[in-house]
Amino acid sequence: MYITLKKSLLLLLSVVLLGSCKDVKKEEKTKNSATVYFGGDIITMEGDSPQYAEAVVVNEGKITFVGASEEAMRVAGEGHKMIDLEGKTLLPGFLDPHSHFINSLGMSSQANCSPSPVGEGNDVAGIVKALTDLKKEKNIPDGQLIMGYGYDDSVMPDGKLLNRxxxxxxxxxxPVMVLHVSLHGAVLNSKAMEEYGVSDKTETPEGGVIVRKPGTNEPYGLIMETAFLPIFSKLPKPSEAELLAQLKDGQMIYAEAGVTTAHEGLSHFEDVEILQKGADKNAFFIDVVSYPFITELDTLLQKYNANDFGKYDNRFKLGGIKITIDGSPQGRTALFTTPYLTGGPGGEKDWVGEPTFSQDEVNQMLKSIYDKGLQSTFHANGDGAIDMCIKAHEFASGDNPTKERRTVIIHSQFVRNDQLDKYVEYKLIPSLYTEHTFFFADAHIKNRGLEQASSISPMKTAIEKGLKPTNHTDFNVVPIDQMMVVWSAVNRISRAGEVIGANERVTPYQALQAITTNAAYQYFEEDSKGSLAEGKLADLVILDSNPLKVDPLKIKDIKVLETIKEGKTIFKR
Structure with missing residues (x-):
C-alpha cells in the first residue's frame, strides 16, 4: 500500500511539474521581445534632407515603429526593453557598394605593405620590413610563399620602385609576391616567377603589362592586368575548412565599420562555392552579395539557375555579373581617350591604356547578361572605358536602353559630363570612389593633370543631374572605413592637405545617402534596407558622434560603437 501511495504521489508531482514547465515555456514564448532605442540623434535617412526621430522600436529582427517616444512605448507594449543612446547617434546599417569580401578571408596571413596611414610601406625598406615581420610572426618556412598587399608605386620616394x-x-x-594596391597585379621575386612560369620568354598579352629590367627582356617589376590573371589563378588555395573558419574574421572587419551588407565584387566560381558553403553552414551574420566574373558565367549556370540570382540564402546572394573593362588610373592601366602625361607603366609612349576586352567582346558579354535578366556591374575607371560601357549598353539593350536595369559602373572615376548625361538617360548607376582624392590624388595629378584629377568621382554633379551615386572603398585597396568614405566625399582633401575638386564636395547627408539609401537601391533592396522605416530590417549602427553636426574635418574620427544586424548586436566596441 505504501508503494502504491508513493507511486501515486510521484505521478501527481510529475503532472504538477509538467504543467508548471508548460506554463513557464508558454510565458517565455509570449514574453515581449521588443526593444526601444531612444535618447540620442536618430537619423532616419528617409528623404533628401535630414529627418530625426525620437525613438525606434525593433521586434523580431524588423523595425516596427519610428517616431515619437510616447507612441513608441505604446507600440512596444508592456515588458519591452529600453536602450538609452545617451546622446549617441543611431543610423541604418551601412551597405558596402563595392569591395572584395573574399579578400578579407586571407588578410591575416598577408603582410600589410600599404603606405601610411594604412601601413608602413612608404618605401622599399618599409615593404621588406612588413614581409620580414610576417615571416617571423607566422613562422613561414623556406620554400613557402610569402604574400603582401597594398604596394603603391605612386608614392615611392625618388622614383625607386619595388623590384625583383x-x-x-x-x-x-x-617565393614572394606583393600585390599592387589596385589588386590588378603584383611584384614577384625570382623564385615566385619561376614557380608561376614567368620568364624572359613570357610575352606580354593584349591588355596586360609586364615591366622589364632596363635593356633586357627579363620581368623585373609589376606584372598587371591580363598578364597577372594566369598567376592569380595558380595561387595556392586554402582548404575549405580554413576558408570557412576565416569567414567570421572577414565579416568582423565589415561589422566593425558598421557595415551590415557586404559586396564581393569579382567572384570566381571557387569563391562562390566557398560562400555558398558558408551559407549552407549558417556562417554569415552579415549579408554578402556576390558578383561573379563574366568569364565564369557559363560554369556558374551549370550549377546555379538565373532565377537563383537576387535572392538571399542564409544571408548570401548572387547579385549579378561583373565585367572588367580597364585597370587602375594610379597603376596607369585605366583606359582614357587622351594620353597619360607620364607614359605607360612599362615606359610606353602616347599611352592611353588598354581595354581588358574588345568592344565587340564586351557587347556580347553584356547582351548575354541582359538576355538572362541579370544585373551587370562594370569596372571602368577611365573615360575611354566608360565609353565602352555605354556603347555596350546601347548594343545589349536593343530598342529599350532606358529600361531600369540598375546597371552599375563601378569607380566611374574619370567620367565626363556628357557620359553622366547618358547615365541619366539609360538609368545607369555610378558607384564612385571619393577616397581617391585622399589616397591617390598626387598620382592622378602627375598622370592626368590637376584639372582632370580635380574632377574624379564627381559626386555633386551626379546628384545635381538626378543620379543616385553610391561610394565605396574597393577594400582591400583601402580599408573598410565608412566614416573615411563620408569624410572624403565631404572634404576631398589629399594626403598633402590640398583640396581636390572643391566644386564636387557634397553635404554630410548626401555622403551618408551613398552608403545607405542609394546603396540599397543599387542592390534592389530599398524596400528592406537603407533607412529607418516601419517594416524594414533592423540593421542599425550606433556612432559616438553625429556626422551631420561635427566639424566636417572630424568626420573620419567618428567611431562605430555598435553594429546591429536584424536586431542582434554583431559588434560592440
Whole structure:
C-alpha cells in the first residue's frame, strides 16, 4: 500500500511539474521581445534632407515603429526593453557598394605593405620590413610563399620602385609576391616567377603589362592586368575548412565599420562555392552579395539557375555579373581617350591604356547578361572605358536602353559630363570612389593633370543631374572605413592637405545617402534596407558622434560603437 501511495504521489508531482514547465515555456514564448532605442540623434535617412526621430522600436529582427517616444512605448507594449543612446547617434546599417569580401578571408596571413596611414610601406625598406615581420610572426618556412598587399608605386620616394632584385636580396629562399594596391597585379621575386612560369620568354598579352629590367627582356617589376590573371589563378588555395573558419574574421572587419551588407565584387566560381558553403553552414551574420566574373558565367549556370540570382540564402546572394573593362588610373592601366602625361607603366609612349576586352567582346558579354535578366556591374575607371560601357549598353539593350536595369559602373572615376548625361538617360548607376582624392590624388595629378584629377568621382554633379551615386572603398585597396568614405566625399582633401575638386564636395547627408539609401537601391533592396522605416530590417549602427553636426574635418574620427544586424548586436566596441 505504501508503494502504491508513493507511486501515486510521484505521478501527481510529475503532472504538477509538467504543467508548471508548460506554463513557464508558454510565458517565455509570449514574453515581449521588443526593444526601444531612444535618447540620442536618430537619423532616419528617409528623404533628401535630414529627418530625426525620437525613438525606434525593433521586434523580431524588423523595425516596427519610428517616431515619437510616447507612441513608441505604446507600440512596444508592456515588458519591452529600453536602450538609452545617451546622446549617441543611431543610423541604418551601412551597405558596402563595392569591395572584395573574399579578400578579407586571407588578410591575416598577408603582410600589410600599404603606405601610411594604412601601413608602413612608404618605401622599399618599409615593404621588406612588413614581409620580414610576417615571416617571423607566422613562422613561414623556406620554400613557402610569402604574400603582401597594398604596394603603391605612386608614392615611392625618388622614383625607386619595388623590384625583383629587392625581394631576392631580402628573401633568397622564399617565393614572394606583393600585390599592387589596385589588386590588378603584383611584384614577384625570382623564385615566385619561376614557380608561376614567368620568364624572359613570357610575352606580354593584349591588355596586360609586364615591366622589364632596363635593356633586357627579363620581368623585373609589376606584372598587371591580363598578364597577372594566369598567376592569380595558380595561387595556392586554402582548404575549405580554413576558408570557412576565416569567414567570421572577414565579416568582423565589415561589422566593425558598421557595415551590415557586404559586396564581393569579382567572384570566381571557387569563391562562390566557398560562400555558398558558408551559407549552407549558417556562417554569415552579415549579408554578402556576390558578383561573379563574366568569364565564369557559363560554369556558374551549370550549377546555379538565373532565377537563383537576387535572392538571399542564409544571408548570401548572387547579385549579378561583373565585367572588367580597364585597370587602375594610379597603376596607369585605366583606359582614357587622351594620353597619360607620364607614359605607360612599362615606359610606353602616347599611352592611353588598354581595354581588358574588345568592344565587340564586351557587347556580347553584356547582351548575354541582359538576355538572362541579370544585373551587370562594370569596372571602368577611365573615360575611354566608360565609353565602352555605354556603347555596350546601347548594343545589349536593343530598342529599350532606358529600361531600369540598375546597371552599375563601378569607380566611374574619370567620367565626363556628357557620359553622366547618358547615365541619366539609360538609368545607369555610378558607384564612385571619393577616397581617391585622399589616397591617390598626387598620382592622378602627375598622370592626368590637376584639372582632370580635380574632377574624379564627381559626386555633386551626379546628384545635381538626378543620379543616385553610391561610394565605396574597393577594400582591400583601402580599408573598410565608412566614416573615411563620408569624410572624403565631404572634404576631398589629399594626403598633402590640398583640396581636390572643391566644386564636387557634397553635404554630410548626401555622403551618408551613398552608403545607405542609394546603396540599397543599387542592390534592389530599398524596400528592406537603407533607412529607418516601419517594416524594414533592423540593421542599425550606433556612432559616438553625429556626422551631420561635427566639424566636417572630424568626420573620419567618428567611431562605430555598435553594429546591429536584424536586431542582434554583431559588434560592440
Amino acid at each position: 632584385d629587392d625581394l631576392d636580396k631580402a628573401f633568397p629562399n622564399n
